[in-house]
Every structure is written in C-alpha cells, then in structure tokens.
Amino acid sequence: SQQGEEDPQALSIQEGENATMNCSYKTSINNLQWYRQNSGRGLVHLILIRSNEREKHSGRLRVTLDTSKKSSSLLITASRAADTASYFCATAGNTGFQKLVFGTGTRLLVSP
Amino acid sequence: NAGVTQTPKFRVLKTGQSMTLLCAQDMNHEYMYWYRQDPGMGLRLIHYSVGEGTTAKGEVPDGYNVSRLKKQNFLLGLESAAPSQTSVYFCASSPRDASYNEQFFGPGTRLTVL
Numbered sequence: 001s002q003q004g005e006e007d008p009q010a011l012s013i014q015e016g017e018n019a020t021m022n023c024s025y026k027t028s029i030n031n032l033q034w035y036r037q038n039s040g041r042g043l044v045h046l047i048l049i050r051s052n053e054r055e056k057h058s059g060r061l062r063v064t065l066d067t068s069k070k071s072s073s074l075l076i077t078a079s080r081a082a083d084t085a086s087y088f089c090a091t092a093g094n095t096g097f098q099k100l101v102f103g104t105g106t107r108l109l110v111s112p
Numbered sequence: 113n114a115g116v117t118q119t120p121k122f123r124v125l126k127t128g129q130s131m132t133l134l135c136a137q138d139m140n141h142e143y144m145y146w147y148r149q150d151p152g153m154g155l156r157l158i159h160y161s162v163g164e165g166t167t168a169k170g171e172v173p174d175g176y177n178v179s180r181l182k183k184q185n186f187l188l189g190l191e192s193a194a195p196s197q198t199s200v201y202f203c204a205s206s207p208r209d210a211s212y213n214e215q216f217f218g219p220g221t222r223l224t225v226l
Contacts, residue, residue: 092210102154
C-alpha cells in the first residue's frame with residue numbers, strides 16, 4: 001500500500017514562480033526522500049531528510065519535515081522549464097530492514 | 113560509470129509468453145530492487161536483494177521471479193505474462209538500505225502484454 005500521498009496531483013506555473021508540493025504519510029519514519037522523474041526516464045534522487053531534521057536545502061530546493069503532522073513539503077524556487085517533471089516522496093521506516101515506499105507523485109508543468 | 117542499466121528498453125509480449133529483464137549496476141552496491149510503475153501511481157516494490165545470492169519479496173511479487181547470481185546483476189523473470197503485467201519496470205540499487213541511503217534508478221523497461 002502507498003505510504004505517501006502527494007498534493008496537489010498536478011501543478012502548472014510560469015517560469016520564475018515558486019512551486020510547492022506536499023507529501024503526507026501514515027507511519028513513523030527514519031527518513032523521507034524526494035525524487036524527480038522526467039517523462040520517460042528513471043527517478044533521480046533530490047534530497048533526503050531524516051526524522052530528526054526539520055528543514056534541508058539543496059540549491060533551489062527546500063524541504064521541510066513535520067513529524068508531528070506526518071507531512072513534508074518540497075519547495076522549488078525560481079522554477080525553470082527544465083523543472084517540468086513528476087516529483088515523488090518516498091519514506092523509509094525505522095525498524096528492521098528498510099525499503100522505500102513511494103507516494104503517487106505530483107506532476108509539475110513549468111511554462112516559459 | 114554507467115550507473116544502473118536495464119535491458120531491454122521496450123518489449124511487447126503475448127499473453128503466456130515468458131521473458132527476463134536484466135538490470136546491471138557498476139557501483140558495487142549491495143542492495144538491488146525491482147519496481148513497477150503504473151499510470152497515476154507511484155512505484156511499487158516487486159522483489160529486492162540485500163546481497164549476492166539473496167532475494168526477497170516486496171509488495172507485489174506474484175507472477176514474478178528474480179535471481180541475483182552476481183553482485184552487479186539482478187534479473188526479473190515473467191514466467192507466463194499476463195495483461196495485468198503491462199507496466200514500466202524500474203531497477204534500482206543502493207549501498208545500504210533506505211534508512212541510510214538514496215536509491216539509484218535505471219532508465220526503465222516499458223513492457224506491453226497483449
């Protein structure tokens with residue numbers, strides 16, 4: 001079963017605007033990861049945030065994690081047409097051998 | 113480094129046919145995974161391996177078998193393909209399990225079962 005649910009399912013913005021995607025999950029986690037998937041391609045890892053972290057940055061990406069609300073958000077600032085892709089959150093639990101459980105994704109379209 | 117590669121990129125099968133998907137990684141990773149991705153859904157784990165000679169079932173293992181005879185290769189087999197197995201299949205690898213590391217993905221294999 002899916003652990004993460006992304007919101008919105010689709011997002012359309014103009015170049016230069018910020019894009020925010022949200023992820024909610026159900027059980028306790030060790031970490032939460034965000035991946036990008038360009039059309040017809042494999043997934044590319046963007047950022048990993050651990051359960052004891054609240055915020056993390058990587059270039060134009062900002063990820064927040066609220067374990068009390070079981071939610072995370074991915075902010076892409078000053079978006080570009082090349083950011084057009086699907087974005088997935090994935091969670092790793094905190095007991096035993098850990099696998100990633102993926103959400104359903106947000107499709108982002110950035111128009112020039 | 114090529115990273116994670118998958119063979120073939122596309123395949124069309126008839127119901128009942130069999131095939132093997134090959135995944136290879138050159139990063140010396142211990143862990144390897146097979147996922148399927150269906151429209152409007154995230155990735156679902158089929159099988160995984162925590163090292164050479166080991167395999168384990170994931171979330172949706174029925175109708176698939178796997179083998180990890182060499183550390184760098186992870187094979188996914190469909191013994192008798194069904195239309196429900198039409199999907200895009202992704203292989204991934206990682207140095208350790210998900211509590212430590214991200215996963216590295218291959219480009220995918222698009223499989224259609226008629």
